Amino acid sequence: MAVISYREALRAAMREELKRDDKVVIMGEEVAQFNGAYKVTEGLLKEFGPKRIVDTPISEAGFIGLGIGASMLGIRPVMELMFWSFSYVAFDQIVNNAGNIRYMSGGLINCPIVIRGPANGGTNVGATHSHTPEAILASHPGIKVVCPATPYDAKGLMKAAIRDNDPVYVMENTILYNDKGEVPDEDYIVPLGVADVKRLGTDLTIVAHGRAVITSLKAAEILEKEHGVSVEVVDLRSIRPLDEETILASVRKTHRALLVEENKPFCGVDAQVAYLIQSKAFDELDAPIHRVSSIDAPQIYCKRMEDLQMPNVERVVAEALKVLA
Amino acid sequence: MAKPAVLTHPESLKRPAGPSEYAKDPVNASMSKAEKIALYTKMARIRHFEQRCIRIYQQGKIGGFLHLYVGQEAVAAGTISLLGKNDHIITGYRDHGHGLMVGMGMNECMAELTGRVTGCSQGKGGSMHYFAPDKNYWGGHGIVGGQAPLGTGLAYAVKYLGLKGSCLAYMGDGAVNQGAVHEAYNLASLWDLPVIFVVENNGYSMGTSQERSTAHPGCLAKRAEGYNMAWDVINGHDVYEVRAKTAIALKRAHEESKPTVLEIFTYRYFGHSMADPDKTYRDKEEIKEYREKKDPVLAFEQELLSEKVLTPELSLKINEAAMAEADKAAIFADESPDPTVADITKHIYWEEDNRGPKTTSRGTIIFE
The missing domain is CATH 3.40.50.920 (Rossmann fold)
Known part of the structure; x- marks a missing residue:
């Protein structure tokens, strides 16, 4: 077992799933050339190229909605929000579209999308960047929400989320990104819904x-x-x-x-x-x-x-x- | 009194409905007689389905909102008649015409309106939320403009998968002021996505006329220039013109993977929805004028009569059959069962509906 950081664990999960499934695409602001605002996606552009690792404009309603639309046709987008606080400008897409479309279509459509990013306070950045919307989002049937606390769980939950066929919103924590812990070298997932x-x-x-x-x-x-x-x-x-x-x-x-x-x-x-x-x-x-x-x-x-x-x-x-x- | 909406469609008003100058366009000239009759039949079916809906709504059997497509038929008919197997569509809440055009049955459409389990969405979506993904129809969306990013994403997926296809993302003229639409425009052009934004401009965003809602440089489509995107305007009463100009955008999408904004001038004969008494914001004369001069179904009928593709007898037969089909659908919707209480908690999660060894979820997901 290697000892790696929470950030590295998330990256390893995405790396492994990018290799496992060519429908997985990483998208978000600064995820590619800049290597990630919090360096979670560092190195992925170099390894997988610009078709799989995609920089988006600062346009959350647009690119999150685009990811949801693409997921309806079988693409498996993993969308980074620089902060979950920014989800509020994409709320219609995140809740109304991703969360409701399976239901409103009587089960004809599903959205295998992951939206991930930090959702935490404690970083001295004021109210607009410190929201923790897990309760707000989890109150909507149709949506899944996970909040990993350790590197082991971060990797296992992220991999489960990417393989999951429903919208899964992964709420990370910038203060935990440097925390280190033991993570197995072999493939594993932490199923959603297991405490x-x-x-x-x-x-x-x-x-x-x-x-x-x-x-x-x-x-x-x-x-x-x-x-x-x-x-x-x-x-x-x-x-x-x-x-x-x-x-x-x-x-x-x-x-x-x-x-x-x-x-x-x-x-x-x-x-x-x-x-x-x-x-x-x-x-x-x-x-x-x-x-x-x-x-x-x-x-x-x-x-x-x-x-x-x-x-x-x-x-x-x-x-x-x-x-x- | 607000200015008549048709004044915002200058091209449309200049040329009253008559023989279409687009009849000889290759995309129309190449249609067989049978294809032309089939297209007319589809337009007539939309008209009669919608008119049957009015009666059922007035009987109190349709709840919620009912946005009728009467007057706009040539838009869905013309655009969708061009599509192939990798072309997808998505629209807003005025979605019945598109559904019938892609081949949804009147029964499933009518039963959805009355909330029956036999409806296309099993009574879970209603009028604003028709879906038929097997026919490349991705809804039916209730929030103005919210579908524009989704349509852009469908086009992104088509491109990602290496397919020669497109997505037509429809919206009303009211949607062009939504941020999500502008964000979609930007992404579509920035990433060269094969999406065609179809603005069905019926002159009114609900009860607010275009001149009271929208600042624009002469027409709504021209906003595309700000995003370095191609655009065109189309007279929406002329199904031949709709086809001819949409075909150009479609070619651009298929062959260059480039987006287009098409603004199609059209008109609705009834209120925004059935909840709109339609008495405060436009003149009855304005509706009458459009119906008399530009009705898209009658215009195409005249066109086909003059081409001797259609005879009055055949037209009558087609219209009677469409009415009978709508009547039957009404009975089907009446006699179908409701979903059950147990059905309320189905179709929320794929993982719940498809439990198996590969399921990545455990635990409680539906709460008491």
Whole structure:
């Protein structure tokens, strides 16, 4: 097993799928000549040429819509959004067209498209570039949404997404791009809709996705060392489909749940998870479900305050102790 | 009172319907008698299907929105009659004419309008969302201009796959002010894609006349110049002219892989949709004038009568058959069953409809 970065893992996934299937095309702003705004696609133009690796103008509604149209005829476009925040100018294409066309055609059409890019706050760039739209998009039937937290999951989920025959939106994280981890050399996928228990524990379940998983794992260490609490961390990996069984199994074991995510609190992913737990494991709970999300305001620019606005280790530890009280 | 829409179609008004100067164009002169009769028959079928829809709508059996194609028949008929196996089409919500032209049956089309499981989209799409991908028809799209990037993508796919084909992406005149359309224009020209943007200019974007909605340098198609794209204007009541000029754009797409914007002057006889009482923004006289001088179905009938391709008897027979077919479709739509509650959650995901060893999804995807 090689130790590679989250960024390299994503690139390896695309490289392998480009080799495996000549219908796979990488498209987006700066993905080819510039080697990727975040260097995720670095080197792909050189290896695969301009037919497979395509620079687009800054024109999200146009090129995302183009990719959706091409996917209806069997092309498998992997579209990079420089930030998922920019998806908002292509919302009609992403939701109405990719998300609805199979349904409205009574199953005659499908869109095997992947749209990927970073969706995170914490980078000191202000509100317009810091959106985390996984809950917004996952609320639309017809769309799949995944949020990898580690290099292993980034590669496996990306490969599954490219092979998937429905629209899959992969939300990455610029802060994780340099994180390193073990990734197998052989071909593998992480199926969509399978959560992963990233840390075993007995006293409290933390459910998280994306970078909140990393924050939660750090908090779990502190909770064990300083408070003697055994925390289990469930990484959703996939928002829709959702692995309900893994969440419920963990809660049935620990009887306490804390939900952590970087979204704002209103209508976040944790709202759905909290509903699930109360509906299917209510009698298992020894305490109310708590959550840690970003403070409910547009993303603040000031770096010192943004670090406090988002879930951080201190806030997770403090909230965990409340659930355990 | 807004200025009559036909004034924005200067070429169209100058020359009232009469013998078509495009009858001798090779693309028309080469048509056999049978092909001409078949084309007329298709136009008549669109006319009678749409008129039958009005009655069913008034009976309260069609919900939602119903945008009729009456008056615009020669646009879909002329353009689609030229297409081959690698040519694709996509349009907005005024999509019935295109559906019938590609060969969809009246039964499946009518049953979709009344929300039946026998409809082309099994009652899940409705009037604005007809689809027949087996006939290269990719919808039927409800959001103004939203289909323009998709059509550009279909053309991109045709080119990527190395096929000699095209995509005709239709839209109304109201769509030309949508950003998505401009973005599609830019990509089409930048990447030399074989797409033909067909602007069906009926003079009104819903209830707003063209002069109240759109700044343009004389015609809408000319905006193509800003994207270094070829363009042309066409009198949409003359199916021969539609064919002759579309054939040039099609050749450009097939042989040079270059896009074109075609603006086709046309007119709708009814409101924007059936929900539009059509009383506030145009004069009844304007509708009457167009119907009398330029009706596309009658104009083509006259043309074929004078060519002695058609006889009054044959024309009557064709029209009666089309009416009878529409009547039968209405009965079929009436008698067909609704989808079931269980059907509501089908056809959302390909992976759900095709579970197998290669499925890459697990977990809960449809929620309680």
